[in-house]
Amino acid sequence: MNPNRRSILSVPGHRESMHAKAAGSAADVVMLDLEDSCPPGEKVAAREVVKASALNLDWSRHTLTLRINDLAGPFALRDVLDLIPEIGPKLDTVVVPKVESAAQMHYLDHLLTALETEAGINKPVGIEAIIESARALRDATEIAEATPRMKCLVFGVADYSASINMPLSSISGHGEADGLYPGDPLHFVYSRLILCGKASGLKVIDAPYGNFRDAEGLKVAAARSRALGFDGKWAIHPSQIEVVNEAFTPSEEEVERAKAVLHAFEEAKASGKGATAIGSSMIDQASVRMAEDVMARVNALFS
Numbered sequence: 001m002n003p004n005r006r007s008i009l010s011v012p013g014h015r016e017s018m019h020a021k022a023a024g025s026a027a028d029v030v031m032l033d034l035e036d037s038c039p040p041g042e043k044v045a046a047r048e049v050v051k052a053s054a055l056n057l058d059w060s061r062h063t064l065t066l067r068i069n070d071l072a073g074p075f076a077l078r079d080v081l082d083l084i085p086e087i088g089p090k091l092d093t094v095v096v097p098k099v100e101s102a103a104q105m106h107y108l109d110h111l112l113t114a115l116e117t118e119a120g121i122n123k124p125v126g127i128e129a130i131i132e133s134a135r136a137l138r139d140a141t142e143i144a145e146a147t148p149r150m151k152c153l154v155f156g157v158a159d160y161s162a163s164i165n166m167p168l169s170s171i172s173g174h175g176e177a178d179g180l181y182p183g184d185p186l187h188f189v190y191s192r193l194i195l196c197g198k199a200s201g202l203k204v205i206d207a208p209y210g211n212f213r214d215a216e217g218l219k220v221a222a223a224r225s226r227a228l229g230f231d232g233k234w235a236i237h238p239s240q241i242e243v244v245n246e247a248f249t250p251s252e253e254e255v256e257r258a259k260a261v262l263h264a265f266e267e268a269k270a271s272g273k274g275a276t277a278i279g280s281s282m283i284d285q286a287s288v289r290m291a292e293d294v295m296a297r298v299n300a301l302f303s
């Protein structure tokens with residue numbers, strides 16, 4: 001398993017050849033998708049494809065997750081019943097789209113517990129909730145704290161935009177800048193999601209960037225996600241992985257700054273001071289905590 005969660009490559013559940021490519025990719029997480037990238041006519045057959053890929057491909061460099069279908073729809077129950085007993089131990093999380101309530105998370109938690117108990121699986125699979133409606137955003141804290149299985153909140157930008165009747169302001173509607181609004185119309189949404197997820201101790205993951213040929217646009221969007229406190233971002237095309245990984249990897253400049261802060265603070269402490277300065281910038285305990293976070297990220301990535 002990969003300890004990082006910078007890039008999450010989503011691959012359609014029915015496209016076997018894409019799974020093999022994903023297994024060889026540099027994505028931290030690979031998500032086999034039974035939901036929106038898998039057409040209704042393929043959803044049942046895709047379960048077997050996903051099962052074979054999870055069991056037979058080498059996922060040792062990745063974290064593997066599975067997006068099931070909407071719990072309120074006709075496919076999710078069988079997705080869980082058919083797949084968890086067989087591939088549960090290979091999965092870090094089940095990714096749940098269109099989550100509407102904490103009650104749905106309780107339901108899934110009980111179902112997973114029953115299946116794991118029956119199959120003798122002693123590593124409980126985690127849950128990631130995709131927040132993609134106004135109601136889910138309003139109840140994000142209850143959802144995040146519904147069960148100890150919760151690991152991540154994920155933002156579903158396109159479904160969220162549809163749920164609140166935002167205009168389709170770019171071709172894909174997946175987070176490309178549109179200039180219609182002074183500022184980013186989703187700023188509050190991002191911040192609320194990050195607030196609720198982090199307050200509950202979860203990782204918070206941003207939606208994909210829809211235009212997979214626009215590397216520059218992706219770079220800006222991913223840098224903005226990181227600046228707000230997101231832990232990672234989905235990729236919908238292998239070409240997006242490198243850009244996303246880079247955006248969520250502390251830059252050399254950031255690492256140098258963190259080291260300078262830690263060094264300056266150590267010196268200040270040795271001479272009995274609680275705060276110091278580098279040039280005209282104040283350094284205190286809070287600066288140290290940020291610097292330590294940078295170093296922890298670097299250590300997780302390169303150790």
Ligand code: GLV
Nearest residue numbers: 156157158159207
């Ligand atoms: C992802 O699921 C989205 O709706 O953007």
Ligand code: MG
Nearest residue numbers: 097132156159
């Ligand atoms: Mg969606």
